[in-house]
Amino acid sequence: MKRIIIPFLCFFVLLAGNIATAQESPVKWTFKTVKINDSVAELQYHATIDNGWHFYSQTKDAKCIEIPATFTFTPDAKYKRIGKVQEPKAQEEYDDLFDCTSRFFTKAVTFRQRVQVLDDQPFTIKGLVEGQACIDGRCTPVEQKFSFNIAGYHPSKGEVAPAQPDAGISEDTVTKAEITPAETPADEPAQSEEKESLWGYFWGAVVGGLIGLLMPCVFPMIPMTVSFFSKEGHKGKRDALLYGFFIILIFILFGLVLSAIFGADMGNILSTHWIPNILFAVIFLIFAFSLLGYFEITLPSSWVNGSAKRQRQGGIAGIFFMALTLVLVSFSCTLPIAGAVALNAAGGTFLKPIIGMLGFSLGIAVPFTFFALFPGLLKKLPKSGGWMNTLKVILAFVELAFALKFINVPDQTYHWGILDREVYLAFWIVLFSLLGLYLLGKIRFPLDDDYPVQKSWFRFTLSIFVFTFVVYMIPGMFGAPLKAISGWLPPMTTQDFDISTIVRNESGNSTYQMDEEPMYADKLHIPFGIKGYFDYDQALRVAKKEGKPVFLDFTGHGCTNCRNVENAVWIDPEVRRIFAEEVIVATLYADDKVIQIPESEGLVDADGDPITTLGGKNRYIEQTKYHENSQPCYFVVDPEGNILSGPTYYERDKDKYIQFLRKGIDAYSSKVGKN
Numbered sequence: 001m002k003r004i005i006i007p008f009l010c011f012f013v014l015l016a017g018n019i020a021t022a023q024e025s026p027v028k029w030t031f032k033t034v035k036i037n038d039s040v041a042e043l044q045y046h047a048t049i050d051n052g053w054h055f056y057s058q059t060k061d062a063k064c065i066e067i068p069a070t071f072t073f074t075p076d077a078k079y080k081r082i083g084k085v086q087e088p089k090a091q092e093e094y095d096d097l098f099d100c101t102s103r104f105f106t107k108a109v110t111f112r113q114r115v116q117v118l119d120d121q122p123f124t125i126k127g128l129v130e131g132q133a134c135i136d137g138r139c140t141p142v143e144q145k146f147s148f149n150i151a152g153y154h155p156s157k158g159e160v161a162p163a164q165p166d167a168g169i170s171e172d173t174v175t176k177a178e179i180t181p182a183e184t185p186a187d188e189p190a191q192s193e194e195k196e197s198l199w200g201y202f203w204g205a206v207v208g209g210l211i212g213l214l215m216p217c218v219f220p221m222i223p224m225t226v227s228f229f230s231k232e233g234h235k236g237k238r239d240a241l242l243y244g245f246f247i248i249l250i251f252i253l254f255g256l257v258l259s260a261i262f263g264a265d266m267g268n269i270l271s272t273h274w275i276p277n278i279l280f281a282v283i284f285l286i287f288a289f290s291l292l293g294y295f296e297i298t299l300p301s302s303w304v305n306g307s308a309k310r311q312r313q314g315g316i317a318g319i320f321f322m323a324l325t326l327v328l329v330s331f332s333c334t335l336p337i338a339g340a341v342a343l344n345a346a347g348g349t350f351l352k353p354i355i356g357m358l359g360f361s362l363g364i365a366v367p368f369t370f371f372a373l374f375p376g377l378l379k380k381l382p383k384s385g386g387w388m389n390t391l392k393v394i395l396a397f398v399e400l401a402f403a404l405k406f407i408n409v410p411d412q413t414y415h416w417g418i419l420d421r422e423v424y425l426a427f428w429i430v431l432f433s434l435l436g437l438y439l440l441g442k443i444r445f446p447l448d449d450d451y452p453v454q455k456s457w458f459r460f461t462l463s464i465f466v467f468t469f470v471v472y473m474i475p476g477m478f479g480a481p482l483k484a485i486s487g488w489l490p491p492m493t494t495q496d497f498d499i500s501t502i503v504r505n506e507s508g509n510s511t512y513q514m515d516e517e518p519m520y521a522d523k524l525h526i527p528f529g530i531k532g533y534f535d536y537d538q539a540l541r542v543a544k545k546e547g548k549p550v551f552l553d554f555t556g557h558g559c560t561n562c563r564n565v566e567n568a569v570w571i572d573p574e575v576r577r578i579f580a581e582e583v584i585v586a587t588l589y590a591d592d593k594v595i596q597i598p599e600s601e602g603l604v605d606a607d608g609d610p611i612t613t614l615g616g617k618n619r620y621i622e623q624t625k626y627h628e629n630s631q632p633c634y635f636v637v638d639p640e641g642n643i644l645s646g647p648t649y650y651e652r653d654k655d656k657y658i659q660f661l662r663k664g665i666d667a668y669s670s671k672v673g674k675n
Contacts, residue, residue: 039155069131209363244369246323251361291396532585539586636664
């Protein structure tokens with residue numbers, strides 16, 4: 001992210017800091033119970049965050065891939081939660097790689113949860129806090145069990161629990177450590193980037209409004225509306241301004257409703273649950289088929305007729321209902337575009353849906369008002385015609401392509417395996433090929449006019465660009481990285497067929513004949529055709545048989561910088577040759593919560609509770625054996641697990657990475673030679 005400055009400098013800073021933080025989590029927790037009244041307790045989770053680290057908020061943009069904070073409570077009939085876990089306002093930082101805003105805390109933060117006590121006997125509330133903390137170039141999962149003792153409460157049946165505040169922690173309840181200037185710095189670059197993000201979103205919404213203006217149910221209304229106001233002279237110009245204002249006001253009111261629906265918590269839901277993502281995908285599909293002309297999305301006719309009837313009463317109220325009539329009549333054409341703007345606001349700030357609707361309404365209202373003030377310019381407008389339906393069809397194909405994005409999010413999170421990278425690309429190639437054929441007149445939809453397509457130079461030129469994009473995507477089916485659109489695609493690890501491993505001998509450790517079938521290989525993959533293992537014990541066992549050192553790669557599904565190192569260094573032929581010939585590769589996912597390990601391993605954590613997931617096992621090994629807690633983190637070790645070189649972290653310099661590998665390999669050769 002933006003916190004990555006100079007990898008070389010970061011390496012030494014982090015190496016020095018590691019000495020002080022070994023075997024410790026960068027986030028340390030204390031828990032406190034505060035009595036509100038005889039039946040309500042407030043659970044306070046105070047996190048102290050190591051210097052330089054940041055801990056992510058509960059709220060997360062859908063496009064970002066960091067892990068948000070979550071609080072899981074052990075069910076108990078002796079209490080019930082009042083609302084959700086509250087947090088103070090987080091710092092924000094725009095990530096231009098994923099076009100999203102990350103939210104996090106530094107130094108210290110207190111979360112709080114109020115509960116209704118239902119039993120007058122002492123009991124304990126237990127659960128688990130999970131999240132992610134990061135420092136320049138590396139991240140670590142955060143996992144902490146919590147326990148609150150509840151005693152001395154005397155709930156009565158008639159007592160009502162006070163409402164939990166929604167705005168986070170007020171100043172009078174925050175500890176002094178949280179309100180000191182040093183611990184809540186004014187992050188001016190982050191604020192500036194957030195403003196840039198909102199400005200970009202605003203202007204994108206304006207463009208959406210201008211596109212909506214060109215729809216068949218809106219564009220023909222410009223001359224009719226303008227002629228109405230131009231007949232009234234000076235008064236007509238005033239009314240035209242009011243008309244534009246009311247259009248904007250109506251859409252902003254719609255934005256306020258969206259803010260209530262898509263509040264800050266929606267981002268976390270979008271990032272962690274499949275239901276809203278599939279719902280949005282279905283909505284986009286419905287919008288797309290509506291734009292193609294297979295059916296029409298309409299509001300009840302009584303709404304439109306009622307508004308049209310009221311606009312005849314004249315005066316300011318009449319102008320308002322005239323604007324409302326325009327919004328209602330244009331509903332079938334503009335809803336897919338306005339809906340895309342609205343869905344893109346999910347997970348943002350409270351203002352984001354309002355800003356989106358403001359921009360969208362300006363794109364529609366300003367041209368109406370402008371032509372009402374200067375009616376002579378109407379003669380320069382293009383005539384209504386088939387070009388407007390062409391625009392609708394183009395937008396329909398774009399929405400079909402974007403619908404796949406919402407399916408891809410839960411597909412990766414839940415290991416469904418529906419949209420591998422090839423399948424996703426195949427859909428896009430087919431969709432944009434059909435769009436190109438449509439622009440050439442080879443395909444027609446229900447609302448298309450029959451006219452000689454060869455006379456439309458614009459459609460022909462646009463088809464060239466569309467087919468160029470299709471040709472660009474085709475190599476991606478065989479493993480090409482497609483960097484220009486990689487942020488929209490599933491990760492390379494879902495690529496089943498990479499031709500580079502076949503046509504280039506140096507393209508990976510394809511020459512390595514694996515001594516054992518890797519465990520968990522049905523769900524986990526290593527990029528670029530590199531062969532290796534996903535279980536620590538298996539990798540050491542194979543290394544002992546083959547007499548090689550082990551390259552340990554502590555990584556994560558949501559580790560952006562792990563992918564950056566892989567794309568910058570692992571793709572190098574010499575690095576792949578080393579992986580193929582001189583080491584055993586062990587890729588250990590520290591954040592995997594799906595894959596279960598055999599009960600026979602009998603691993604338990606520091607509290608004596610069993611470790612049941614592969615991610616839990618890998619975190620346990622990294623923290624207890626190697627005194628590290630972040631990803632990416634790399635070691636070269638001998639078959640007994642003893643460190644030969646490392647750790648190294650976010651190192652994108654190929655020569656330094658090879659030097660790190662060579663140091664470990666040479667140390668192993670010397671060790672074996674002495675024996």
